[in-house]
Each structure stands twice: as structure tokens, then as C-alpha cells.
Amino acid sequence: MIEFKNVRKVYEDGTEAIKGIDLKIPEGKLVALIGPSGCGKTTTMKMINKLIGLTSGTITINGRDISEEDEVELRRSIGYVIQRIGLLPHMTIEENISLTPRLKGWKKEKYESRVEELMNLVGLEPGIYRKKYPLELSGGQQQRVGVIRALAAEPPIILMDEPFSALDPISREQLQDELKHIQNSIHKTIVFVTHDIDEALKIADVIAVMRDGKIEQISTPRELISSPANEFVRSFIGEHRLNVSKKEFLVADIMDDASIFPEFEAAEYETIPHDATLSEAAGMFVSKQPDKLVVMKGGSQVGSVSRSDILKAVASESRREAQSQ
Ligand SMILES: Nc1ncnc2c1ncn2[C@@H]1O[C@H](COP(=O)(O)OP(=O)(O)OP(=O)(O)O)[C@@H](O)[C@H]1O
Numbered sequence: 001m002i003e004f005k006n007v008r009k010v011y012e013d014g015t016e017a018i019k020g021i022d023l024k025i026p027e028g029k030l031v032a033l034i035g036p037s038g039c040g041k042t043t044t045m046k047m048i049n050k051l052i053g054l055t056s057g058t059i060t061i062n063g064r065d066i067s068e069e070d071e072v073e074l075r076r077s078i079g080y081v082i083q084r085i086g087l088l089p090h091m092t093i094e095e096n097i098s099l100t101p102r103l104k105g106w107k108k109e110k111y112e113s114r115v116e117e118l119m120n121l122v123g124l125e126p127g128i129y130r131k132k133y134p135l136e137l138s139g140g141q142q143q144r145v146g147v148i149r150a151l152a153a154e155p156p157i158i159l160m161d162e163p164f165s166a167l168d169p170i171s172r173e174q175l176q177d178e179l180k181h182i183q184n185s186i187h188k189t190i191v192f193v194t195h196d197i198d199e200a201l202k203i204a205d206v207i208a209v210m211r212d213g214k215i216e217q218i219s220t221p222r223e224l225i226s227s228p229a230n231e232f233v234r235s236f237i238g239e240h241r242l243n244v245s246k247k248e249f250l251v252a253d254i255m256d257d258a259s260i261f262p263e264f265e266a267a268e269y270e271t272i273p274h275d276a277t278l279s280e281a282a283g284m285f286v287s288k289q290p291d292k293l294v295v296m297k298g299g300s301q302v303g304s305v306s307r308s309d310i311l312k313a314v315a316s317e318s319r320r321e322a323q324s325q
Pocket residue numbers: 011012013015016017035036037038039040041042043044195
């Protein structure tokens with residue numbers, strides 16, 4: 001567990017970037033730090049691996065104060081992925097991925113098999129890509145290498161700073177899915193900075209919403225949607241809604257008269273009973289985590305909708321209900 005206690009950061013020019021935050025990041029969870037530009041997400045994250053020092057307060061990892069840890073050792077024990085991942089251009093993909101394991105003195109056999117395992121995990125065929133150089137890969141492929149490079153030495157903690165934001169929407173969605181898949185199988189503690197509420201809702205176990213150097217709310221995606229702590233959080237979620245009228249229509253359909261074809265009973269689809277209430281529907285989406293819902297009406301498919309869109313539509317429906325009461 002990573003724990004912040006009353007942490008403040010004042011930069012040398014006097015900017016008070018972090019204004020006394022308390023934050024507990026449980027082991028094995030993916031926690032998203034989200035908020036508008038300049039609210040302090042990156043500063044918060046970089047204090048964990050001491051890329052940025054704190055002005056006051058403490059950060060502990062499993063009870064040990066990081067101020068007493070050696071910086072180099074600390075950074076080797078924490079994976080780090082950034083936007084436009086800094087792969088070393090003169091090293092092959094294999095050399096890039098195995099960098100930290102080699103620095104840690106792993107035997108060749110061990111790191112080679114680790115590289116192969118990780119490349120397979122994100123769909124990069126080792127036989128084709130291991131000897132290539134970063135510039136011979138697409139942006140999405142390079143970012144995959146960045147993610148698995150951070151995983152290579154099996155760090156218990158991984159920090160990710162907007163790792164997918166430079167990618168096209170398709171690669172981005174794929175990598176979000178892959179990260180979720182990886183996280184479901186290896187349960188690392190991941191701190192993920194994003195300003196994209198859709199991304200946070202899709203991948204995070206816990207979301208911390210930040211504003212102006214403070215944390216406004218820490219909760220599960222479901223709680224965030226159903227019980228925003230204040231107007232700021234509510235509008236932050238709301239501002240990022242897409243195409244809500246269509247989704248509201250689809251949700252209304254689900255509540256009204258929806259059935260799912262039996263052949264869609266594969267894991268990625270989920271059925272919602274006709275008589276489910278809005279909050280039950282939201283609960284099912286969060287607990288079962290289907291990637292997609294197929295909405296049926298009168299025996300034909302009227303659409304399909306992603307988990308985060310459903311959650312947002314449910315939230316806006318709940319708000320409308322609350323306003324009309
Ligand atoms: N090296 C620095 N010196 C002075 N001020 C800084 C420095 N780095 C960041 N800041 C300021 O600290 C505040 C928080 O910055 P930070 O980069 O943590 O925000 P962020 O939420 O990650 O923003 P973004 O989403 O735009 O990346 C901002 O007001 C920023 O201008």
C-alpha cells in the first residue's frame with residue numbers, strides 16, 4: 001500500500017502544486033488520478049518515485065518512508081510509463097524490454113523468456129519484433145513495448161502518466177483493454193494519471209478526482225457516478241459526456257423492453273433484466289465489467305454501448321430524476 005499523509009509540494013518558484021493531500025493506494029489496485037490540467041496529478045505521481053521531492057508530509061510504501069529509500073533502488077523497483085514512451089532508439093525491442101532485468105543482473109535465459117512472455121501478452125509476435133528497433137514500430141506498438149518494459153522486472157508498483165494519450169482512438173482502446181487484462185491477471189499496484197474520465201471509468205478500481213492541488217473525491221467508478229461528492233465532481237463527469245441523448249435512449253430501452261440474443265452469452269456481453277432499476281443496472285456494469293452491451297428491441301439489435309457510456313448515461317438519468325423530484 002502507498003500512503004500519502006498531509007503531503008504538500010511547493011515548487012521553487014512558489015507554486016503550491018499540492019496542498020496537503022491524504023491518499024491511500026491499496027496494494028494490487030489500479031488507481032486513476034484524474035482532474036483538469038494543472039491540478040497536480042503528475043506532481044502527485046512523480047513524488048512516489050522521488051522524481052519530485054515533497055515539501056512536507058510523508059509518503060510510505062508498505063509502511064516504509066520513501067525519504068529514507070535510495071533513489072536509484074526505489075526507481076528500479078517501480079515501473080514507469082509515460083506518454084510517448086522513451087524507448088532507447090539504438091536498442092532493439094528485446095534490449096529495451098530487458099533493460100531493467102539486465103541492470104538487476106538477471107541471467108540471459110531468464111530475461112529472454114520474460115521478454116517473450118511479455119511480448120506475447122500484448123500481441124507482439126516475438127519472432128517478428130524482438131530484433132527490430134523502436135522506429136520500425138507503429139506508435140501503438142511502441143507504447144505496448146513501453147508498458148511491458150515497465151512490467152519486465154516484475155515491480156510491485158507501476159506509475160503510468162497519460163500513457164495512451166498520444167495514440168489514435170483505436171490503439172488507445174486496445175491498449176486500455178490490454179492493460180485491464182494484464183491487471184486482472186497480475187494484480188499490480190498501478191497509479192494511472194489521466195484527464196480522460198472515460199479512460200478512468202474503464203480501467204480503474206478506484207478514482208481520485210483532483211482539483212487545484214487537492215483531492216475532491218476518492219471512490220470506485222460506481223460511487224463516483226452515482227454519488228459525486230460535490231458540484232465540481234458532478235460537472236467534471238458531466239463535461240466529458242459524449243452523445244448522451246443517444247445513450248439515454250439506449251438505457252431507456254434496456255429498462256423498457258430489452259433482451260439479449262442467447263448467442264451473445266459470451267463473456268464480453270452482459271444481460272440486464274427488464275425490470276432492473278437504474279442503480280441495479282449500474283451496479284451490474286461495475287461488478288461484472290462487461291466490455292460491451294448489445295441492446296435489443298423488438299427482436300433486432302438497436303445498438304451496442306460501452307461500459308463507461310452506460311455508466312454515464314445512468315448517472316445523467318439519476319441526475320434528471322433527482323432534479324425532477
Ligand atoms: N517544475 C515546476 N516548477 C513550477 N511549477 C510547476 C512545475 N511543474 C509543475 N508546476 C505547476 O504545478 C501545478 C501542477 O502541475 P502538474 O504537472 O502536477 O499538473 P497535472 O494535473 O499533471 O497537469 P496536466 O494534466 O496538464 O499534465 C501546475 O500549476 C504547474 O504549472
